Amino acid sequence: MATADQVKALVKSHAEGDNSRFYTVALQVAAGAARNGQNRFAQDLRDLVDGLRVQESHRRVTPVVSVAQPRGELAQLLSVSYPDLVLSDLVLEQSVRTRLERVLLEQRQGDRLRSHGYLPMRRLLLTGPPGTGKTMSAHVLAGELRLPLFQVRLDGLITKFMGETAAKLRLIFDALSETRGVYLFDEIDALAGERGSANDVGEIRRVLNSFLQFLEMDQSDSLVVAATNHPQLLDRAMFRRFDTVIDYPLPSPDIARQVIRNRLANVPVGRLEWSKLAADTEGLSHGEIAIASDLAAKEVILSGAKQVTTASLRLALRERRGHVS
Structure with a gap:
């Protein structure tokens, strides 16, 4: 469950209208619940945050450009x-x-x-x-x-x-x-x-x-x-x-993992071996990792493959590293 500091952070961010901080802490609570085996609660909390983000984006009003x-x-x-x-x-x-x-x-x-x-x-x-x-x-x-x-x-x-x-x-x-x-x-x-x-x-x-x-x-x-x-x-x-x-440092393995997950959210993904991928993402920027992930996702769509695999993603990352070099 949420720690005392997380509860205080949730209340404080809500009072200040800081939705971004509120969502971040809520997702931290969800991650902690998942680690403790409360998978159903963790997923419900993630779904709730995702729904609130969608509602917020719909409420945004684009200013008059002129x-x-x-x-x-x-x-x-x-x-x-x-x-x-x-x-x-x-x-x-x-x-x-x-x-x-x-x-x-x-x-x-x-x-x-x-x-x-x-x-x-x-x-x-x-x-x-x-x-x-x-x-x-x-x-x-x-x-x-x-x-x-x-x-x-x-x-x-x-x-x-x-x-x-x-x-x-x-x-x-x-x-x-x-x-x-x-x-x-x-x-x-x-x-x-x-x-x-x-x-x-x-x-x-x-x-x-x-x-x-x-x-x-x-x-x-x-x-x-x-x-x-x-x-x-x-x-x-x-x-x-x-x-x-x-x-702004180059991404850590955890941040690289988040970038990959975000970019592959719209295609089927197999069980990825993150320990192997960490070596291929080392030294690449967020942008380079995103480009490689997009390449692997498009390959699945265009080739008719069932899912993105560790091998296909590593190939895309290595190809991107070659461009950077």
Whole structure:
């Protein structure tokens, strides 16, 4: 049965309207019940959580896109979307999930924090290998907070005329103040590489300085999310400008198993030998494991095979590893 801490977590998450946390704890209770042999109760609880998630997705209302459509020169710098993803849609290491839950909690309780003289976290730097969920986390933050997601188009921002780049940065930070949303600077190392590097030039340093100044001066309610696959390339001053830095590791065997199960949910699956699969998933990102799982699932559908087997899944994972190499 549920532990005392789990009961308290369920009540607390319900009171705060944190559905994602509520579902996570409920599934933890179900997992504990299954381990204790209470399989019927565990399955009923999982089915109940799944039903509530479906109801929640049906209640979501898509905002009117035209309200926040970038216009004029901003249309070349920002692309906008309205994600409906929630935190429970992502398979993440618990350390990462806990950090994102804290950001969401502070955003939802922002007025309460401000009344005591504190500001909610709103500047996030996400680091880690490609395919580990950094970009999708920005979509989740927008979906959970019912905000538009503005993705900064670096191809439109960075030009051969660095003076123009600084001017365009000002337009983006003006937009942060005018329209609340989640603003994603993906591959931020292209804009904020370390000053003083061997191939650095004065204009590049000035662009970085402008970015850091705009970031520090920004007092808007928007969330600024910067992501990079190469944190070692970032200027050290970047880290001081963010409220939190979240590192996304490659998936552990347990997380890899969850990714595989999620991707194979719509096809018949045989009894998988997870100890063998763990060796094949090691070193692959969440995204690579998902692609390999999809490949194995489609092979079953197209070939008429009865089910996904350990052998077919290992073959797909090894093929994916070859692409990565």
